[in-house]
Amino acid sequence: MSAEKTGDSTLSKEHNPTYQVIGTRPIRQDGTDKVTGRAQFGADIHLPGMLFGAVLRSPHAHARILSIDTSQAETVPGVRAVVTGADLADLEDKVTELGEGTINLRHQSWNTLARQKVLYYGHPVAAVSASSPHIAEEALALIEVTYEVLEPVLEVCAAMHPNAPLLIEDMYTDELGQKSEKPSNVAAHYQTRIGDVEKGFESATVIVEKEFRTSMVHQGYIEPQNGTALYNPDGQLTIWCSTQGSFGVRDQVSEILQIPVSKIKVVPMEIGGGFGGKNPVYLEPLAALLSKKSGYQPVKMTMSRSDVLAATGPTSGSYIHIKLGADSDGKLTAVEATMLYEAGAFPGSPVGSGMGVMFGPYKIENVLIDGYDVLVNKPRTAAYRAPGGTNAAYAAEVMIDMLSEKFGMDPLEFRQLNGVKNGDRSTFGATYQRIGYQETLEAARKHPHYSAPLEKANSGRGVASGFWFNYGGKSSASASLNPDGTVSLIEGSVDIGGSRTSIAMQLAEGLGISVDDVRPFVGDTDSVGYTEGTYGSRTTFATGWAAYEVSQKLIKQLVERAAKLWEVHPEEISYQNGGFSIGEKHMSLKELAGKLDETGGPIMASATVRPGEYGPGFATHIVDVEVDPETGKVTILRYTAVQDVGKAIYPDYVEGQIQGGVAQGVGWALNEEYMYDPQGKLTNTNLLDYRMPVALDLPMIDTVMVEVANPGHPYGVRGVGEVPIVPPAGALANAIYQAVGVRLNSLPMSPGQILEALQAEKD
């Protein structure tokens, strides 16, 4: 890794004087638990008197439920309760934000347990609690459901056809804010219109036009969803689950079960990956419902891998058409695009953010982009790392590559020419403040990889850039000082990628103490203030900021205590590197901590933040591939990911985020796809058939961290987790074109696809 090399650019130096903690690589506080297997994940929970729940799922992609008979199941010895959609209240439409997207809680309830219709293969129809998992399974088999099978809608263009069967019969399109006249499968139509595209294309000397298709793909987290609930006779509900956001679970369950949030306590367990997929609730409300109906005993539910693939939220497959023009200097003049995103069974595809990400790195005066959120008989989509970005950027970056080729320009040079700079207006209307896109292009051009010769036959090099908005959101933290000078830190952010440590480091830096003296602790919803989930690349940014605020509040109180001891005014005391001083007098924080009793007792502080500016992130990737013309197999020879990370709090984690994002992007680009049969049954419901990249599929991924400090954060932090998944598909498509001369216009670019394309070339 070349983090040290580029770990502190002049820019971040100028911002960052001399950090003591930030930029170091301490031992993570949860390390031992994780490597010894002691860490408790959702499925590890065991409660006295615990029952086991199981879910009956629809075998049909689209069907009307004529009747459900649970009487036989209820008689099975050991069965404690059976619930169906009838046990859930029908909610009003209520759209609320959830983990980088929005969710309509009426639909969320319907997705929890089907009502009159099932809308996708795997849609929950009923649930059972029993004294053993096996009895629960047995009981499922005895629930009799009569279906009227309906024609499934599986393809996004077909779903938009006026005569297409309707999934939600009373759903009207939000047509640019206006309710459509008649219902359809189109949940929403968004539009970005900037400048005048007609004029823009008139001034263009070169225009390229192309259409792209991408498949529905899964986040591929290792740990399946789970949820355990204990419903108390006094109406108090406790939920243990692995989720990206304990407060989000509390809010959703509160709505679905119509319980005030103050009656619900959500205890977040350790989480085995989420990537956006663990923001919505699936089992939690069912477990709660079953616990209540089972006489207030705890009920534990866990998904199988096939449940996860069939019935949780993947990200949208899409159809994208782009027309892009540039003038004689190679300057982009106009873009016109249509984007159809699969929402799945209920509204909520990330087409909106896809529209923004697509040409996020480029300066284009004239923009007309239409985005459609379209229902199909597939699981309701959820966020997936930079939601909607990868497929959009794939299409855009191929177009950019086509243009740079036409102009005979180096693709990075072409991007430098057209890339956004500070103060430029983005293609989605916002104006960029301090950004580091050009710095990533510069670093990429200078990188040895970019000038290294390509020796092998059928090998090629591709580049692509990517953009992500990043996000701020609400975060809380509180801390109390121990008599030995150490600090207990409670924060509400679930730790997925090591955020316990990256947040603790910001508290330690703020206090001027060692991070080993901070003990971070992820609190449940009763023990810390409201904190949004771990998504939107927001955790180290926003919760870290809250920790910084806590450090400042602690210092203020500590200085007052020191002033008491020395009988001076607080203003006279200076605090630096964990030490207080006035004139000759000096006292360390540890000394003072031991004297808190004499000065008024213990000290604790809490803070909540809600940053408005997020510090957008940009990345530029370089990849070399070799394509086997016989098999169509793509081998990645070398991969370099350059990214503006603002300020790397914990460089190892940042590099890990970049490498992980690339790995997922590679899988999306080359192999991953949901395969449905004509009846809408998912046919690849295991990790052998749903092909994610393994170590053998990937080279060492080199990372270059450019640090263009974010002025909107006390330590210059930018979100880093999502940008790296945006460029890989485009970079690979461009590299494949360089290698074998075919531009693939659909994902995944699997061996079969490539062979077909090579064949088509020949003919």
Place this chain on the structure above:
Amino acid sequence: MSAEKTGDSTLSKEHNPTYQVIGTRPIRQDGTDKVTGRAQFGADIHLPGMLFGAVLRSPHAHARILSIDTSQAETVPGVRAVVTGADLADLEDKVTELGEGTINLRHQSWNTLARQKVLYYGHPVAAVSASSPHIAEEALALIEVTYEVLEPVLEVCAAMHPNAPLLIEDMYTDELGQKSEKPSNVAAHYQTRIGDVEKGFESATVIVEKEFRTSMVHQGYIEPQNGTALYNPDGQLTIWCSTQGSFGVRDQVSEILQIPVSKIKVVPMEIGGGFGGKNPVYLEPLAALLSKKSGYQPVKMTMSRSDVLAATGPTSGSYIHIKLGADSDGKLTAVEATMLYEAGAFPGSPVGSGMGVMFGPYKIENVLIDGYDVLVNKPRTAAYRAPGGTNAAYAAEVMIDMLSEKFGMDPLEFRQLNGVKNGDRSTFGATYQRIGYQETLEAARKHPHYSAPLEKANSGRGVASGFWFNYGGKSSASASLNPDGTVSLIEGSVDIGGSRTSIAMQLAEGLGISVDDVRPFVGDTDSVGYTEGTYGSRTTFATGWAAYEVSQKLIKQLVERAAKLWEVHPEEISYQNGGFSIGEKHMSLKELAGKLDETGGPIMASATVRPGEYGPGFATHIVDVEVDPETGKVTILRYTAVQDVGKAIYPDYVEGQIQGGVAQGVGWALNEEYMYDPQGKLTNTNLLDYRMPVALDLPMIDTVMVEVANPGHPYGVRGVGEVPIVPPAGALANAIYQAVGVRLNSLPMSPGQILEALQAEKD
């Protein structure tokens, strides 16, 4: 109960305008869990891979350990680890405060596992962890310990003899602050000297002199001690136990095992009574040691009832000699007293507080009291409700009764004459501020009980008063506001007597909302600021105060938010009864809570307090008894307890505290005592032979709450839990004298004792 009658005296009215929440009796938040058996106590814990620990205890009261051979025990299949004193570091002397007393951590370590000597029957010598409790027990039997048995020292006067065998051979007396020349069994000699007792007795016309003896007694909590520990390879230690103070456990374990507090997390489970006995640690450090030695698996340990009686801390037996004089007007002129308190095997008897409590209710100009903390071969004593007070007050109140009889004065009138008032100096030197002793005497005289005729033969009525300092100490609380306007409250005080609710009520009162909108939650040592244990009658007083401070901090932030929304200055906004208003505009807290997002995100606040003034408590009790001259059995006909409670936050709990204190005082007075054989073996190690009062032994105990608001608390709260155990023994002794004419000078006043006394009268 007559709480409503006397629930708001003019005094508290003047202090208390119109409380909305305080003084009401809402449903307690932990009620359902407690009555449905769902509440998790220490013994309910179950962890994956949990091992079971057992303790080998000394069969001798005093012996030298010549050798310990654990080799056989270690070979038993299923045994995971064996520990002895050799596994603990030898600590330096370090005396620190602990739950209404002090503890020398060097001795605490020695009490955890014996070193060269065992000092009492039941002293831990070794501990074992195994895969089942039975295997652990079996292994204990295979540990071979060779003892050199020494002569036990069981009686406090004998222990002071120069030639008495020494328990701790290198212990020197703290002789009024000076280290004694040669070691002895006397740990400390304290003295109170005020005025000139010789002159005082010269001015006296009546002098009474008497000596008293009392036995060691147990707190009698229902739940035995327990402790479960999980030691992590990274040095993090988690302890689950039922304790009165999670931070106290953290501090003691930190010292005994020499681990920084920041590495230890103590999770307090629900607790089945403590009364002072659950401040010291017994099993917790052993469980931690065993967990580490067992390969970092969790180890659970629980005590049997006989373990509890033989080896945890009861309160001191004592010898007390008093000489008391009064002048011709019946005014007390001088007191001279000697008090010998059994410390048990290690220093730390409550003789110091006994010295203060003894004549706490009385104004005496000339005082000379000598107190001695004396080692005997019995378990190391611990705090017990108003530590050292009951036996001291018993002696004093009998003397007061003798004097009032000699002056032919009504005993309450005599107390009114000599009782302390605001501004008086106490017999321990401090000056009383606003106290309510005279108010209790007035209420007692007016109470119908006091004027009711005594019909039965051999029946009599006795009165006695009692004093307790009460305590403040460190408390922390924090709270976050939920979007629905409810509040999640985290506090560090273990809930023994309903303090979740009494603390939540003070937050609710401060915020002007319903207590049902507050969700209190007892945090572990990582999730809340430092909070001293639930002792010293401090919890509702100090932690309630912290909750009040939190409410004020929340209001400040809320007003700022309302100001943002209305675009006015915060000062212009008034807040009352959960509503904000400015001119015509009004907004409820719930409305505003829903708008926090628009105004800057969530709100949380935390506060820590450390009150310096505590608001001392006084009580006066009236009891009628009937004595059976044939059997010596005492039957309590009627009991009325009058107490100044400052302000009753939750009247039911206050009444419960008073009734509970009386019940324990009755047991101490009439039946309870540790019975040792000549070799120092405890012979009554179960609750049949250790005779605590049961429902049949007690009448309904009537309570009268006088409310003399404590000006040193935002709501006028005084501690109420301890005073009520102080007067019963004296009141009963005085009633028995009225009934059958004998003044008993030792506790318990059991049937045998009474028959002997009656016989002695006859001879």
